[in-house]
Amino acid sequence: MHEPGAPLGIFDSGVGGLTVLRRIMDRLPHEPVVYLGDTARVPYGTKSAETVVRYARGCARILMDRQIKLLVVACNTASAYAIDALRDELSVPVLGVIEPGAQRAVNATRSGRIGVIGTAGTIASGRYQSVIESLAPGTFVACKACPLFVPLAEEGWSDGEVPRAIAETYLREILDRDVDTLLLGCTHYPVLREAIAAVAGPGIAIVDSADATAEVVAEILSAMDYAAEADGAPVYSYLVTDAPQSFARFGDLFLGRTIARVDWVDF
Ligand code: DGL
Numbered sequence: 001m002h003e004p005g006a007p008l009g010i011f012d013s014g015v016g017g018l019t020v021l022r023r024i025m026d027r028l029p030h031e032p033v034v035y036l037g038d039t040a041r042v043p044y045g046t047k048s049a050e051t052v053v054r055y056a057r058g059c060a061r062i063l064m065d066r067q068i069k070l071l072v073v074a075c076n077t078a079s080a081y082a083i084d085a086l087r088d089e090l091s092v093p094v095l096g097v098i099e100p101g102a103q104r105a106v107n108a109t110r111s112g113r114i115g116v117i118g119t120a121g122t123i124a125s126g127r128y129q130s131v132i133e134s135l136a137p138g139t140f141v142a143c144k145a146c147p148l149f150v151p152l153a154e155e156g157w158s159d160g161e162v163p164r165a166i167a168e169t170y171l172r173e174i175l176d177r178d179v180d181t182l183l184l185g186c187t188h189y190p191v192l193r194e195a196i197a198a199v200a201g202p203g204i205a206i207v208d209s210a211d212a213t214a215e216v217v218a219e220i221l222s223a224m225d226y227a228a229e230a231d232g233a234p235v236y237s238y239l240v241t242d243a244p245q246s247f248a249r250f251g252d253l254f255l256g257r258t259i260a261r262v263d264w265v266d267f
Pocket residue numbers: 012013014016017042043044045046074075076077078119122150185186187188
């Protein structure tokens with residue numbers, strides 16, 4: 001049995017999941033968290049389903065050893081490919097980013113036409129499409145992989161002429177299909193939100209899986225009576241499988257906070 005004071009476990013392929021952690025910290029400021037970035041194996045978005053499932057199991061094992069009370073799979077690609085396996089195998093609740101994001105997009109659309117963008121793996125998996133279909137049968141979904149958004153975000157090149165030109169090139173075919181909602185189905189895309197919103201225009205609702213996931217984490221903790229006590233500042237631990245120094249640099253951009261200490265682990 002896991003205690004309410006036990007930490008949440010969150011993993012991602014690298015730094016991107018810090019956008020999800022940021023929302024969780026904002027929504028649940030008392031929860032201790034162990035975050036794992038699999039920086040030795042990033043990116044996941046270009047890898048096969050089998051490989052991503054293997055990596056996800058390795059990440060989950062490290063976090064389970066830390067006695068977490070709930071596992072958040074912050075990586076969209078890992079959520080797309082590995083969520084079923086992790087749910088079957090782990091003894092704690094497992095939440096991915098796809099179901100919360102899909103639910104929010106379904107709630108946001110008025111026309112029943114949704115655009116979804118993500119990594120090549122996430123889009124190829126068909127997971128967003130099938131979850132949206134199960135939530136709101138008959139919804140039209142236009143998808144597009146936007147692989148250059150990940151390095152752009154990591155360069156800190158979040159807005160301006162080049163990001164907007166790339167966004168225009170990627171998004172045009174989705175926007176031409178008359179969607180009224182655009183779902184950011186990748187950890188890195190919230191960093192590019194302004195450029196994406198500028199290209200999409202004011203008539204399109206931008207929905208963020210990170211934000212939606214934080215809300216569902218709060219709901220699960222409250223339903224299970226698992227929320228931490230509000231006594232003092234919670235402990236945040238950051239683990240990576242490679243290059244702790246360069247990970248810490250992403251604190252400001254992706255997390256909006258300074259990361260003081262990062263520990264190196266591996267599986
Ligand atoms: N974290 C990944 C995702 O959300 C993006 C980066 C990667 O390809 O590993 O799908």
